[in-house]
Amino acid sequence: xxxxxxxxxxxxxxxxxxxxxxxxxxxxxxxxxxxxxxxxxxxxxxxxxxxxxxxxxxxxxxxxxxxxxxxxxxxxxxxxxxxxxxxxxxxxxxxxxxxxxxxxxxxxxxxxxxxxxxxxxxxxxxxxxxxxxxxxxxxxxxxxxxxxxxxxxxxxxxxxxxxxxxxxxxxxxxxxxxxxxxxxxxxxxxxxxxxxxxxxxxxxxxxxxxxxxxxxxxxxx
Amino acid sequence: xxxxxxxxxxxxxxxxxxxxxxxxxxxxxxxxxxxxxxxxxxxxxxxxxxxxxxxxxxxxxxxxxxxxxxxxxxxxxxxxxxxxxxxxxxxxxxxxxxxxxxxxxxxxxxxxxxxxxxxxxxxxxxxxxxxxxxxxxxxxxxxxxxxxxxxxxxxxxxxxxxxxxxxxxxxxxxxxxxxxxxxxxxxxxxxxxxxxxxxxxxxxxxxxxxxxxxxxxxxxx
Amino acid sequence: xxxxxxxxxxxxxxxxxxxxxxxxxxxxxxxxxxxxxxxxxxxxxxxxxxxxxxxxxxxxxxxxxxxxxxxxxxxxxxxxxxxxxxxxxxxxxxxxxxxxxxxxxxxxxxxxxxxxxxxxxxxxxxxxxxxxxxxxxxxxxxxxxxxxxxxxxxxxxxxxxxxxxxxxxxxxxxxxxxxxxxxxxxxxxxxxxxxxxxxxxxxxxxxxxxxxxxxxxxxxx
Amino acid sequence: xxxxxxxxxxxxxxxxxxxxxxxxxxxxxxxxxxxxxxxxxxxxxxxxxxxxxxxxxxxxxxxxxxxxxxxxxxxxxxxxxxxxxxxxxxxxxxxxxxxxxxxxxxxxxxxxxxxxxxxxxxxxxxxxxxxxxxxxxxxxxxxxxxxxxxxxxxxxxxxxxxxxxxxxxxxxxxxxxxxxxxxxxxxxxxxxxxxxxxxxxxxxxxxxxxxxxxxxxxxxx
DNA sequence: CTTTAACCGAGACGGTACGTCGTGTCTTAAC
DNA sequence: GTTAAGACACGACGTACCGTCTCGGTTAAAG
Numbered sequence: 001x002x003x004x005x006x007x008x009x010x011x012x013x014x015x016x017x018x019x020x021x022x023x024x025x026x027x028x029x030x031x032x033x034x035x036x037x038x039x040x041x042x043x044x045x046x047x048x049x050x051x052x053x054x055x056x057x058x059x060x061x062x063x064x065x066x067x068x069x070x071x072x073x074x075x076x077x078x079x080x081x082x083x084x085x086x087x088x089x090x091x092x093x094x095x096x097x098x099x100x101x102x103x104x105x106x107x108x109x110x111x112x113x114x115x116x117x118x119x120x121x122x123x124x125x126x127x128x129x130x131x132x133x134x135x136x137x138x139x140x141x142x143x144x145x146x147x148x149x150x151x152x153x154x155x156x157x158x159x160x161x162x163x164x165x166x167x168x169x170x171x172x173x174x175x176x177x178x179x180x181x182x183x184x185x186x187x188x189x190x191x192x193x194x195x196x197x198x199x200x201x202x203x204x205x206x207x208x209x210x211x212x213x214x215x216x217x218x219x220x221x
Numbered sequence: 222x223x224x225x226x227x228x229x230x231x232x233x234x235x236x237x238x239x240x241x242x243x244x245x246x247x248x249x250x251x252x253x254x255x256x257x258x259x260x261x262x263x264x265x266x267x268x269x270x271x272x273x274x275x276x277x278x279x280x281x282x283x284x285x286x287x288x289x290x291x292x293x294x295x296x297x298x299x300x301x302x303x304x305x306x307x308x309x310x311x312x313x314x315x316x317x318x319x320x321x322x323x324x325x326x327x328x329x330x331x332x333x334x335x336x337x338x339x340x341x342x343x344x345x346x347x348x349x350x351x352x353x354x355x356x357x358x359x360x361x362x363x364x365x366x367x368x369x370x371x372x373x374x375x376x377x378x379x380x381x382x383x384x385x386x387x388x389x390x391x392x393x394x395x396x397x398x399x400x401x402x403x404x405x406x407x408x409x410x411x412x413x414x415x416x417x418x419x420x421x422x423x424x425x426x427x428x429x430x431x432x433x434x435x436x437x438x439x440x441x442x
Numbered sequence: 443x444x445x446x447x448x449x450x451x452x453x454x455x456x457x458x459x460x461x462x463x464x465x466x467x468x469x470x471x472x473x474x475x476x477x478x479x480x481x482x483x484x485x486x487x488x489x490x491x492x493x494x495x496x497x498x499x500x501x502x503x504x505x506x507x508x509x510x511x512x513x514x515x516x517x518x519x520x521x522x523x524x525x526x527x528x529x530x531x532x533x534x535x536x537x538x539x540x541x542x543x544x545x546x547x548x549x550x551x552x553x554x555x556x557x558x559x560x561x562x563x564x565x566x567x568x569x570x571x572x573x574x575x576x577x578x579x580x581x582x583x584x585x586x587x588x589x590x591x592x593x594x595x596x597x598x599x600x601x602x603x604x605x606x607x608x609x610x611x612x613x614x615x616x617x618x619x620x621x622x623x624x625x626x627x628x629x630x631x632x633x634x635x636x637x638x639x640x641x642x643x644x645x646x647x648x649x650x651x652x653x654x655x656x657x658x659x660x661x662x663x
Numbered sequence: 664x665x666x667x668x669x670x671x672x673x674x675x676x677x678x679x680x681x682x683x684x685x686x687x688x689x690x691x692x693x694x695x696x697x698x699x700x701x702x703x704x705x706x707x708x709x710x711x712x713x714x715x716x717x718x719x720x721x722x723x724x725x726x727x728x729x730x731x732x733x734x735x736x737x738x739x740x741x742x743x744x745x746x747x748x749x750x751x752x753x754x755x756x757x758x759x760x761x762x763x764x765x766x767x768x769x770x771x772x773x774x775x776x777x778x779x780x781x782x783x784x785x786x787x788x789x790x791x792x793x794x795x796x797x798x799x800x801x802x803x804x805x806x807x808x809x810x811x812x813x814x815x816x817x818x819x820x821x822x823x824x825x826x827x828x829x830x831x832x833x834x835x836x837x838x839x840x841x842x843x844x845x846x847x848x849x850x851x852x853x854x855x856x857x858x859x860x861x862x863x864x865x866x867x868x869x870x871x872x873x874x875x876x877x878x879x880x881x882x883x884x
Numbered sequence: 885c886t887t888t889a890a891c892c893g894a895g896a897c898g899g900t901a902c903g904t905c906g907t908g909t910c911t912t913a914a915c
Numbered sequence: 916g917t918t919a920a921g922a923c924a925c926g927a928c929g930t931a932c933c934g935t936c937t938c939g940g941t942t943a944a945a946g
Contacts, residue, residue, distance in 0.1 A: 035912085035913085035920095036912080036913070036914085036919070036920045036921070037911085037912070037913090037919080037920035037921030037922065038910065038911040038912055038920075038921055038922040038923075039911075039912060039921095039922075040922070041911095041922070041923070044922090044923075044924095060364045061364070062363075062364040063364075065900080065901060065902085066901080066902080066903085067900085067901060067902080068901090070924095074924085075923085075924070076923065076924045076925055076926090077902095077903080077904095077924095077925090078903095078904085078905090078922090078923080078924085078925090079922075079923065079924075081903070081904085082922075082923095086903090135363065136363050136364060138360070138419065139359070139360035139361070139363035139364075139419075140360070140363075142281075142283070142356065142357050142360035142361075142419060143281040143282070143283035143284070143357060143360075145422035148419070148420065148421070148422060152420055156420070177439075179439065180436075180439075181432055181435075181436045184413065184429075184432050184433060184436045185436070187413040187416055187417060188409040188410070188412065188413040188436075189409070190416060191409065191411075191412030191413035191414070191415060191416030191417070192405065192408040192409040192412035192413070193412070194412060194415070194416055194419075195408055195411060195412030195415055195416070196408060196412070198359065198360075198363060198369070198415075199369065199373055199377070200369070201366040201369060211402055211405050212405060214402075215401075215402045215405045215406070215409075218398075218400065218401075219440050256890090256944085257888070257889055257890070257943085257944060257945070258888075258889040258890025258891060258942080258943075258944085259889080259890050259891035259892075259941065259942040259943065259944095260890085260891075260942080260943070260944095261890090261891070262891070262892070262942095265891090265892070265893095286931080286932060286933090287932080287933080287934085288931085288932060288933085289932095291893095291894095295893085296892085296893075297892060297893045297894055297895080298893095298894090298895085298933095298934080298935095299891095299892080299893085299894090299935085299936085300891085300892060300893080302934065302935080303891085303892095307933090307934085308933095483917075483918070486917095486918075486919090502805075502806045503806070504805070504806040505806070507905085507906060507907090508906080508907075508908085509905085509906060509907085510906095512919090516919080517918085517919070518918060518919040518920060518921080519907095519908085519909095519919095519920090519921085520909085520910090520917090520918080520919080520920090521917080521918065521919075523908065523909080524917085524918095528907090528908085529907095577805065578805050578806060580802070580861065581801070581802035581803070581805035581806075581861075582802070582805075584725075584798065584799050584802035584803075584861060585723045585724070585725040585726075585799060585802075587864040590861070590862065590863070590864060594862055598862075619881075621881065622878075622881075623874055623877075623878045626855065626871075626874050626875060626878045627878070629855040629858050629859060630851040630852070630854065630855040630878075631851070632858060633851065633854030633855035633856070633857060633858030633859070634847065634850040634851040634854035634855070635854070636854060636857070636858055636861075637850055637853060637854030637857055637858070638850060638854070640801065640802075640805060640811070640857075641811065641815055641819070642811070643808035643811060650847075653844055653847050654847060656844075657843075657844045657847045657848070657851075660840075660842065660843075661882050698894095698938085698939085699893065699894045699895070699938080699939075699940095700893080700894035700895030700896065700937085700938070700939095701894075701895055701896045701897075701936065701937045701938055702895095702896080702937075702938060703896065703897095704896070704897065704937095707896085707897075707898090728926080728927060728928085729927080729928080729929085730926085730927060730928080731927090733898095737898080738897085738898070739897065739898040739899055739900095740898095740899090740928095740929080740930095741896090741897080741898080741899085741929095741930085741931090742896075742897065742898075744929070744930085745896075745897095749928095749929090
């Protein structure tokens with residue numbers, strides 16, 4: 001599992017507000033946060049997010065520009081920069097809605113079943129345009145450690161945790177091999193998906209998805 | 222193995238001359254190519270490559286610019302664009318020298334030994350600044366299929382082939398599991414390395430390298 | 443004298459409250475104006491004016507911004523815009539206090555004496571930072587006829603009237619030349635002062651002031 | 664005359680090339696100036712100057728923006744910033760062509776005649792849109808000493824010199840008063856013109872021009 | 885020894901996007 | 916109804932690189 005100390009640096013230091021529950025305004029992190037001034041316009045936020053998502057449908061992350069988003073959303077550039085640190089930060093937010101990225105843990109009859117369910121959920125998310133966007137986003141986040149961390153936090157952390165927990169449970173129950181390195185196995189599974197996504201201009205095919213699940217099960221047992 | 226048809230598109234379509242043998246002049250693509258005019262300046266080529274490598278030591282791939290390389294190398298921008306298609310193409314060339322990227326197949330006493338040797342060689346290459354640069358390059362190549370293919374061709378193809386061949390041999394000889402999906406296993410191994418490199422600002426640690434080799438062997442068996 | 447019809451357009455059309463008596467509250471334009479709601483905060487007004495004047499001490503009119511004034515004064519931008527039309531309007535008000543711009547006519551033993559007294563008063567005002575500010579304000583008011591008129595009204599009108607009246611009296615009494623074009627003479631005198639102020643980054647020097655008075659007297663004779 | 668030491672700071676330090684002879688490329692200030700690289704595009708320069716002048720016909724100096732000029736001229740913003748330090752520098756160049764600002768000294772039968780001819784020439788230049796532009800430019804140059812100096816250098820210096828020389832000659836020959844302060848007289852004349860231009864939204868009228876010449880002659884005699 | 889043709893350095897060109905600043909307007913809750 | 920706070924749409928700023936182009940000037944093989 002790629003999660004390590006260096007990546008857990010304080011994401012909240014960003015001036016991206018806490019949006020863990022996918023709510024637009026974020027939790028009342030500090031209850032005593034005296035609010036003054038004109039409140040943030042929910043309309044603006046929505047049109048920005050919408051414009052971003054619409055643009056991502058027919059152009060790459062690289063090609064999307066803050067300027068174009070602002071224009072399309074009928075919004076001042078300043079308004080975008082007020083709430084997001086940069087393009088990647090914005091797209092991260094924009095796509096985390098439609099891709100419902102922080103799901104509840106899956107429920108399966110046994111570890112093996114849970115594992116397959118979780119894999120299928122993640123792979124479904126990565127099919128088609130969605131997978132390409134995530135991969136491009138991942139790539140775009142390189143070079144800025146803060147964005148790297150933000151991407152991981154928003155897109156991978158929860159998935160990794162769920163998968164790790166499933167594998168651990170399987171090991172405990174005797175469904176999976178006891179000598180398995182849980183963290184590394186998680187890395188190998190998600191790693192192979194991104195490696196595939198990033199190595200080809202084609203979207204993820206069903207074929208790969210099936211092979212991956214089957215091979216993984218063989219490895220785990 | 223992420224190699225698939227769509228990625229094998231004609232790399233030579235690029236106006237990058239053939240440099241597969243790592244020679245600077247390569248060419249002679251067409252033996253009957255009447256050559257006249259001033260020959261390419263070896264001095265310029267070297268200073269460009271040197272400048273690029275020096276810049277990569279203390280800045281990210283993203284931060285390097287053709288303009289800065291030209292200035293530092295004391296060379297016209299035109300000269301760079303004449304020989305390389307763009308920044309990624311240039312850096313690809315620049316780092317493939319120091320990283321001796323197209324090695325001969327490893328020789329081991331048995332499949333297991335060969336596998337470990339090959340893994341160690343690749344992981345050594347990915348240690349320190351080198352690994353980060355490769356990962357950044359990989360990321361930077363996203364969005365342009367041609368560059369994606371070029372990166373794969375230059376950096377991964379041969380490594381994948383070697384590893385695949387080792388695994389196949391191991392399967393044939395009975396050293397490794399017969400039901401192993403060779404291509405997928407290769408993907409999982411290299412995928413986990415890139416996933417690790419790209420998920421953390423830290424360079425690859427020895428710890429991860431050791432774990433990966435050990436876990437891989439367990440999987441292969 | 444530059445005063446002409448086009449410049450006398452209704453200054454009161456501005457939503458700057460009447461401040462001709464230099465009182466801060468002025469108003470009571472209509473005695474029977476039923477006043478309700480929170481009264482204007484004198485404290486705010488003062489801190490705005492103070493902040494403006496303090497900023498003008500170490501930066502040019504151009505560099506002062508409403509935003510910065512609001513921040514420095516601890517006041518909402520709205521409050522400034524409610525009472526002044528824009529930056530020039532504000533600074534006009536701010537500096538007309540310290541520069542006591544609407545003085546009583548001077549009293550001299552004869553026309554010549556009055557003239558010298560009036561000139562000295564005006565030139566003293568233009569010495570040092572003050573003169574530069576007035577010139578910058580004058581410059582800043584260009585392009586917006588309303589501001590041009592406002593500047594003239596606040597800064598020049600009364601001075602022009604006084605000087606014109608002195609010259610006229612001198613002509614009537616035979617102290618000055620009868621064929622003098624009063625208006626033009628006033629223009630030439632004030633014009634030369636502004637020309638000087640605007641042509642050099644240096645403040646007005648005593649030397650120029652003395653020469654101007656002497657030369658003017660020679661012309662009037 | 665407002666010319667003083669502080670204003671003579673090295674205008675050539677600007678990266679505005681020498682254009683004293685109104686030629687586009689400037690004199691070969693340093694004959695040994697090794698020229699390399701692509702030469703400046705005369706076509707671009709012309710379209711920039713043209714676009715600027717066209718825009719000034721129907722909008723104020725304040726309203727003209729580098730961005731709009733670039734667009735209208737079909738030119739990159741960079742190209743403008745490469746050759747002119749800012750908007751005022753550009754407009755200064757643009758209007759100094761059409762206004763033929765650095766004329767040969769006038770030739771008159773006597774000092775008085777020369778004086779009238781020179782005044783008429785300057786006043787003709789200031790009539791209509793031209794005068795307003797010069798005044799706005801003068802105003803816009805306030806706040807940046809370098810621009811102040813540049814404006815003076817480009818627009819006033821030569822005119823001041825010519826007028827001063829005429830007056831001096833007149834004094835020498837006994838046509839004008841011997842006790843006249845030449846520099847101050849020049850200031851008063853040009854000052855009154857700018858004062859007039861800047862105090863009213865109207866262009867300079869013939870009436871004022873006539874009065875000024877007549878009154879000036881009275882003063883000089 | 886000249887021609888020819890591709891090379892080279894320098895750097896200007898048209899563009900695109902950046903991230904920042906200031907404008908004048910607006911929308912809250914608090915007073 | 917005013918106030919402080921501050922979000923908003925807008926427009927311009929000046930900068931950084933992109934990849935292309937156009938110069939004058941090499942450099943060597945071919946004629």
